[in-house]
Amino acid sequence: MSGLHVNNLSHAFDGQPVVNGVSVFVAPGEVVCLLGPSGCGKTTLLRVAAGLEAIQKGQVRIGETIVDDGATGLHVPPDKRGVGLMFQDYALFPHLSVRDNIRFGTGADTPERREWIDRALDQMDLGAHADSYPHILSGGQQQRVALLRALAPKPQVLFLDEPFSGLDVTRRAAVRAQTLEMLRDTGVATLLVTHDPEEAMFMADRILVMNHGRVVQDGTPEETYFDPATAFVADLFGTVNRLGGTVYDGHVATPLGTFAAGGIDDGEAVHVLIRQEALRLAAAGEQPAARPGDAPCRPAPPMPNASDAAADTFAVTGARPLGSASLISFIVADGKGTDVIMEARVPGVFLPAPGSRVTVTVNANQAYIFPA
DSSP: SSSSSEEEEEEEETTTTEEEEEEEEEEEOOOOEOOOOOSSSSHHHHHHHSSOOOOEEEEETHHHHHHHHTTTEEEEEEGGGTTEEETOOOOOTSSSSSHHHHHTTTSSHHHHHHHHHHHHHTTOOOGTTTTTOGGGSHHHHHHHHHHHHHTTOOOOOEEEEEETTSSSHHHHHHHHHHHHHOOOOOOOOEEEEOOOOEEEHHHEEEEEETTTTTEEEEOOOHHHHSSSSSHHHHTTTTTTEEEEEEEEEEEEEEEEEEOTTTTTTTTTTEEEEEEEGGGEEEEEEEEOOOOOOOOOOOOOOOOOOOOTTTTTTEEEEEEEEOSSSEEEEEEEEEESOOOEEEEEEEESSOOOTOOOOOEEEGGGGGGGEOOO
């Protein structure tokens, strides 16, 4: 079977485990993202799979060929593996033109390869810069040249380590889209390392979330975002609000609503994680508008010592415009004498004054229950 196969890979530095029993498969034409915080082992896994680090335990196979085997000591150098490598510093040759930088990666200067280079330059909007030198290119243009150089020899597997991290936000979005189009056209198996969840969601067919050297979830972007396996995964995709509770009759009651506990035993303490965008807000006295796909939760139980006027509303502590959305913070009393600051991200401009009150509902599809 073609593609990249990493089987039961473990790696340590100075006796400290960095990658622990990880297996990865990337099919031809598939983009798989290793996503996780700094120090979780994702770059080490990529470097071992690419042959830049000698394997310690496990096996790496490209297509039907074993290129690393910790049991036998087999280690095929990176330049003999049929792989492409691209890292965040791009490492273009300053004395070579754009065309010559890409041609350097082909290994053979044939009419077919020259035709491919010309076509690829045009596809990546670099045709006018074919004879330019790297130092006069923008960061986005340099990134695209580095990508084409890595793809020029027709690798079976492409390894990308934080390739967009040096670009500004606007340029990053455009370059990511062009890169993904090129990867689809070439059909290369691609393993991409990133710590940016939005980048992983955009680029990946599958996301492998790593933490402490292990893969804690393997799924499509939709599965990973909407059905996180752990609180760590839920928190990785953006700030979440946290409330505590105890399961009773298969549900957990909070000041914002009562949620199904998802099979957690009665009597068990839990954390309720609610995404900012799961909260629906309206001015006091008005009902928040539901959005397509929303799932309602049961109403919240009455809070002790709350007046009738304030029982279903919450005091605003701040509101900030974010362009296409507004970030609203408000106070929730947990019923145990503790105030919790919650944050809601709502579309458009909604900027209630501090001290005013808002009505809040929750999309239960974006509220997650985990044992405390």
